[in-house]
Amino acid sequence: MLKRLLLIRGAELIALAILGTIPLTVSNSYALGLLTLLAIYGILLIGLDVTVGYLGQVNLAQAAFLGIGAYTTGLCINLLGWGMPLSLLAAMGITLVIGALLAFPALRLEGPQFALATLSFTALSTTVLNEWESLTQGAQGLSISRPPLFGINLGASGFYWLCLVLMILVWLAMKNLLSSQWGRAFEALRDSPIATDAMGVGTYRHKVAGFAFGSSLGGLAGGLYVLNFQYLQPQVFTYDLMVILLLGVVLGGRKSLWGAFFGASLIVLLPNLLSNRLLFNVISAIGLLVAVAAGVYGLKKKTMKLFQAMAPVVSMGILVAGGLMVENTEDWRKAIFALMLFSVVVGLPEGIMGFASRYLTQLFRIDPPALPAASALDDVLPMQPADGKALLQLRNLKRHFGGVKAVDDVSFTVSSGHIHGLIGPNGSGKSTAVNVISGLYAPTSGEILLHDKALPYGSLFRVARHGVSRTFQNLQLFGELSALDNVMLALKGVYRHPLPMVLLGFARKEEKRAQADALALLDLVGLRDQARTKAKDLTYGSQRFLEIARALACKPQLLILDEPAAGLSHPDAGNLVNIIKRVHQRGITMILIEHHMDVVSELCDTVTVLDGGKIIAEGTAEVVKRDPLVIKAYLGAAEVTAA
Amino acid sequence: MVVSGALMGLVYALIAYGFQLTFATSKSINFGQGELVMLSAFFSLSLLDWGMPYWLMIPGGLLFGVALGLVVERTCVRLALEQKSEGWILMTIIFGLLGFSSAENIWGRDDRPFPTSLPTDALQVFGVNITPLEISVAIGVFTVMGLIELFKRKTLLGKAFEAVSADRDAAELMGVSATRTIMLSYGLSGLVAAMAGILISPITTVGPTMASALILKAFSVAVVAGLDSGFGVVLVGIVLGALESLTSFYLGSGWREAPGLVLLILALAIRPNGVFGKATIRKV
DSSP states (O other): OHHHIIIIIHHHHHHHHHHHHHHHHOOOHHHHHHHHHHHHHHHHHHHHHIIIIISOOOOOOHHHHHHHHHHHHHHIIIIIOOOHHHHHHHHHHHHHHHHHHHHHHHTTSOHHHHHHHHHHHHHHHHHHHHHOHHHHOGGGOEEOOOOOBTTBOOOHHHHHHHHHHHHHHHHHHHHHHHTSHHHHHHHHHHHOHHHHHHTTSOHHHHHHHHHHHHHHHHHHHHHHHHHHHSEEOGGGGSHHHHHHHHHHHHHHOSSOHHHHHHHHHHHHHHHHHHHOHHHHHHHHHHHHHHHHHHHHHHHHHTOSOHHHHHHHHHHHHHHHHHHHHOSOGGGGHHHHHHHHHHHHHHHOTTHHHHHHHHHHHHHHOOOOOOOOOOOOHHHHSOOOOOOOOEEEEEEEEEEEETTEEEEEEEEEEEETTOEEEEEOSTTSSHHHHHHHHTTSSOOSEEEEEETTEEOOSSOHHHHHHTTEEEOOSSOOOOTTSBHHHHHHHHOOSOOOOOHHHHHTTTTHHHHHHHHHHHHHHHHHTTOGGGTTSBGGGSOHHHHHHHHHHHHHHTOOSEEEEESTTTTOOHHHHHHHHHHHHHHHHTTOEEEEEOSOHHHHHHHOSEEEEEETTEEEEEEOHHHHHHOHHHHHHHHOOHHHHHO | OHHHHHHHHHHHHHHHHHHHHHHHHHSOOOTTHHHHHHHHHHHHHHHHHTTOOHHHHHHHHHHHHHHHHHHHIIIIIHHHHHTTSSHHHHHHHHHHHHHHHHHHHHHOSSOBOOOOSSOOSOEEETTEEEOHHHHHHHHHHHHHHHHHHHHHHHSHHHHHHHHHHHOHHHHHHTTOOHHHHHHHHHHHHHHHHHHHHHHHHHHHOBOTTHHHHHHHHHHHHHHHHOTTOTTHHHHHHHHHHHHHHHHHHHTOGGGGGHHHHHHHHHHHHHOTTOSSOOOOOOOO
8 A cells, every 4th residue: 555655646746846846946948838838738638638548539629629728718818808717717618518519429420430520620620710810810810918817927937837736636637537437437438338328327428528528628728828828820720730649649658647748748849859860860779779679579479460560660760761861850750750659559559658557567566455345235235125016018019120020019027026037049039129128229119118117218328227237148348447347337326426526536435435335246246356357357157247246236126137147157057046046135126038948947937938029938937848839939840749 | 613613522522432442341441541642643743754644644643542552551550450449540640641741851842733734724514614624533533433333343353342341251251351352442542542633633733731621521521421322422522512612602712621521510410320321230
């Protein structure tokens, strides 16, 4: 614990102390300007990293938000005569709103389409800033003079300290955000958006909020930018700047505050680095040596493919050769940046700080903080009354895909407290039926009632919020998260603090509570000892059990288990039966899709048999097993049974 | 005026068609495509400067485009696809940056005219003023797109292309190499980019920034129509081109870029898969 505090906090404090004292020792105004810029870009890149790193989307709109924030602040000062704090807040507010407005349509898209949408937004905002001359003075540019802060006229070093303080606040807020439910949701929705929705967390709203938050940091950086330079031109905030920002984040290391800071220093220092010929030659030579060493090492250890090892060497080689041949390196600024980036992206995909932090954690072996004691299961999963009344009713449910009638006019009732089996041969429509109930697909027609009220159609998220939770036939765990985090993500009713309170760090207590609750659920499925193991590193059987624990964290009234025994070893299948019995004791109603008839016979109170999208039999497992129609559906030999 | 705008729209459609080619096989597109257009145009100009006859310059420029397309695929796309990541977005952006910077330094930052052997006097066709240059653009666009579609439908290699587009895994199981098909698609996409560069240069002049506005609009066309929409791009391209001429006439030339961008964001909000695109079903 002490080691952890010392190393992580220590590194931050040392960096802070150095940055804070520089203006006292160095009176060079040029260096001070660079440091101010570093703090501003630091804020900007931390904001950009929310989308690029945590949401995993290539975001090309951050330059536009920088510009919008800058113009907002500039105009608030010029036209409205507002002070510094108010105009900076205005910049953040406006970029927050615009960010959310852009995110609504854009974040329905993935990958390239999202990148394109943000790229267009950048281009559009440049056009507007350029052409709306009555407001922005267009290409002429906008001059402002920096207003005093609370009556004090900030000099260059005073303004630098202001930027530094703001960067520290942003840093702390981000740390709070990332160590809360929000940070977990960001990780989870990259691994499996479907499961995130199915756990009632809401992929879309987290994406939109994350994007808007990142954009507002861009706006803040923009406000500081205009206060720093006291002059603005629309041409600054174009595609070129955007590419450089994006590359700063990637080069520094995604999903890392230090990475964003490091990327910002690179962006600030690069122009100076290029103007000194000797320095450039030395650095490119070092880069080549590193690339060669890393390539040889990677090939020897067989952790790299030939291309991955060779490409950085070739690209750094071009850089060194070019450095010796070209007359003026500054003209080639972009090409140099491109070559350096190419090497890093191919050879070190996690960025420089990502690599460094992995190496450092190996070196120092920092233990994760200790876990609290598990909550009592009765608090986490209160007993539900099993009164045998109708809990879920399907009425004439149909789901067609084109001409395929996957579910065709199915009606059945699941009684409260029962385990309801749903069986049938492959392609009989079991999974489709469950997908319709849980909201992945909207029904073509028919009704789904929970407690006599209609369930929402076609939204995993809203169905989950109504108390229907599920596991998946093909596992949909959040592989990069620990078993504990998988369950904590899905926990319902624990996280009550709104986003601003989370940012201010008020959510730590509920975080402890969530850990304790999640441990109780892990205990229920026998995974408590593996709470810190990443889900993707668990054994296959444990992964299946973890899915059940995670689904239980939603505190469901109805739990749908989609082939939980598929592929399980014999002992694990026995464990599964025990787990399901324990869940049953809590009074939770279940729908069980299963092929193993012994499991079905042992557990289910009622069994519904589907074939070709229609119900062919219903009753207890014993009755259904002897039904000639069921035997025919499974074995296809009616004559033999008749004889 | 509207007609010449629409003809410009055909060039957007041609570049957007290049995006579709690679998107079909690999679900990836080249964000440095604009630089491919620009580099091929510069290269063709250099071929003319070195005394190559006009009719030989065109295949030369196209070959250069194909080569660039293959380089992009090898250096920027293949590794990311193998890792099933979206790293190619960044990598192709980096490639574009390198291409832009190289062009600036090799050919200079100034715009240069691109000679043409066609007469520049406007003709009257059905009461509309059209220059032969603009007609050549239309002919060029339709020829290239038509030939590639014919190739895809009539040759074995083209069938392999369609097979990989439809279902990559199934095609691989049938003995079609997906890697080679993706190479082919990037080669063709480079060819299309080079063609666009050669067609548009006589109208716009050649310079390092010639493609940056062009490419944004091609992106809009591709996304608005849908990245799997086939000839939908032609229609959307024409509409967008016409819309642009109208906006720059009524609102001023600075707003010229706006309709494409607004159209794009609107289309994304209303139909994320594009006007002519197909919706995909989520599976678990």
